[in-house]
Amino acid sequence: MAQPRPERKRPGSIRQVAELAGVSIGTVSNVMNSPHLVAEATRLRVEEAIRATGFVRNAAARQLRGIPSTVVGCVLLDLSNTFFAEVARGIEDRLAEDGCVAVLCSTDVKQERERHFLRILQETRVRGVIINPVDPDGGDFTELPDRGTPVVLLDNRSDHRQLCAVTVDNVAGGMASCGHLLDLGHRRIALLCADADVRSVMDRAEGVRKAVLAGGLDPDRVLFEIPLDPPRNRGSADAAIEQAVTDPEPPTAFLCFNDTVAATLLAGLHRRGVAVPGDVSVIGYDDVTFAGALFPPLTTVRQPKYEIGRAAAELLLSESEPDHLHREVVFAPELVVRQSTGAPPEHPRAL
């Protein structure tokens, strides 16, 4: 029973399988796509031949015949950012359920990179593109739908455009964060805002103000903004502390717009012997993995990252359905109270 050795340098083609099984290529195709049309005996013979030749069907050839691609493009800002990494996992998992797979692209917020990736994705004729655009109001992605590539917006609303979108209610997140501090009795709050130009961050800031207003207080008295120059700069949290300390009316709480900033802040506070939450409270945003492992465990606002990813993939997949309607999914952020927040000290000591 000498079988042909499968050691050819490429997967066998459908023709080789047909020859080996003594049938036509049409029949081989039917074995794979419409087995019920094929006689049992023939089917078995063909299946054996497939195994023997190491045949793997060629997606490119199928695609040319009109079968939709199984690859989906994802254009994110930065995969090494844990927010996006977890979103990506959600996308991946949902896609896998439908036998699809994701190409992940990080733009680093550069139009040029975004354009480059979108070009490749279009050439590949991906099933669709999930994108957190560099510029929500412009950029090449707006043309994709016209050219037949479905687009799902991530972390951006669709505005006037007619697209599917997945977002988190950042205004609500900002409100929850600030509301928590207000509830605890804080009336002087420092805002540490990194990446103040990004839409989601701006929304959070808006929510923060709203919370103050809702409490019948004056944002300009309560809030106290400390910009964090060079984004993600290590030293900047220290500078922020300095600025807070020297303020005539020092804050009793720090509201950070992401957990990394909060972590750096916490470390700086420790170093100066400032007790958290005894002397000051600290709240973060994101609920990254290590948030609970900090000291003290960080109170923060959780974004359902994984679910966001799943939802985006779900929407993308649904674009192929005949009766598809563009939808917008909005997730609610969730306040996670741990131990870095508490009531302001009754007798504030100098920081």
Add this chain to the structure above:
Amino acid sequence: MAQPRPERKRPGSIRQVAELAGVSIGTVSNVMNSPHLVAEATRLRVEEAIRATGFVRNAAARQLRGIPSTVVGCVLLDLSNTFFAEVARGIEDRLAEDGCVAVLCSTDVKQERERHFLRILQETRVRGVIINPVDPDGGDFTELPDRGTPVVLLDNRSDHRQLCAVTVDNVAGGMASCGHLLDLGHRRIALLCADADVRSVMDRAEGVRKAVLAGGLDPDRVLFEIPLDPPRNRGSADAAIEQAVTDPEPPTAFLCFNDTVAATLLAGLHRRGVAVPGDVSVIGYDDVTFAGALFPPLTTVRQPKYEIGRAAAELLLSESEPDHLHREVVFAPELVVRQSTGAPPEHPRAL
């Protein structure tokens, strides 16, 4: 000059471009692939037609003609693990330099998932696959090279197989970690090993023993293993502390096999009022982003994650070269001394 409206539901085909420009499809192809063969005037006309039709070349059709795919498969254990996320960024960036793009797949260490992904990647006829296999000694990935899909191993040596591979010298990493503690004078060290079954972790453990031996000491007296059951279990660091404290000869240092465990440990120690590094030292592994933001900033062993990714992509890309030789790239881990380690206390107090 009424231009045809580009609003067709798919990118124009090469034929439409040819018609609009009044040339043959061969000429259009030449404009894109061998512009020097085409007269200036014709070229301009064709380029204009490309723009007008919104034409984007079809990678599937090209692939069928033998042009290699621009997509590379990456099969990792878990993209939401920051180690892999950063490796992925390295891969992504290096691939982009050659106009390629990566499909990222997380196996969650499940053979079944790995098999599924490898099948799709083969069907897609990816340029090659970069893989951190679930089981280095078996699994479907071993067949890929025979079927013409180049494979680069990640975080695994190629052993007898003939493959390219990128690894970190984990034995050296373990030695560096333990050596540092030994140099500081520690003679009783608790080992917190998560995922003890994973190859890279086993290698680190080996390095740790080697360091002790190299110092002329007895591993069985110095080392003190605390297994962390349910991998990544939150509570387990606390249990570890408990176990360490109640030991007749309590450790003066904790050596953790990853930073997340170290972070949890640090938090637990703080809670008990144990000073780090005053009472005990703590060392991590990986140097994740937040390691420097912990309190105290964590001494750890850095893996050049991004560079590992770049190297893997580099190797994968080089597989297409005619005179390719399989290579193995080994990176050296680097000890990053911060403030969680110090000399053991002269008069150890009870933890």
Add this chain to the structure above:
DNA sequence: ATGAAAGCGCTAACAT
């Protein structure tokens, strides 16, 4: 139940 053949969009070899 199976086979024959057209054609998806493109490249490259050949012809003009």
Add this chain to the structure above:
DNA sequence: ATGTTAGCGCTTTCAT
């Protein structure tokens, strides 16, 4: 310098 054409691997009618 440009056009013509075969064929990559497959799916899908249409015949048989």
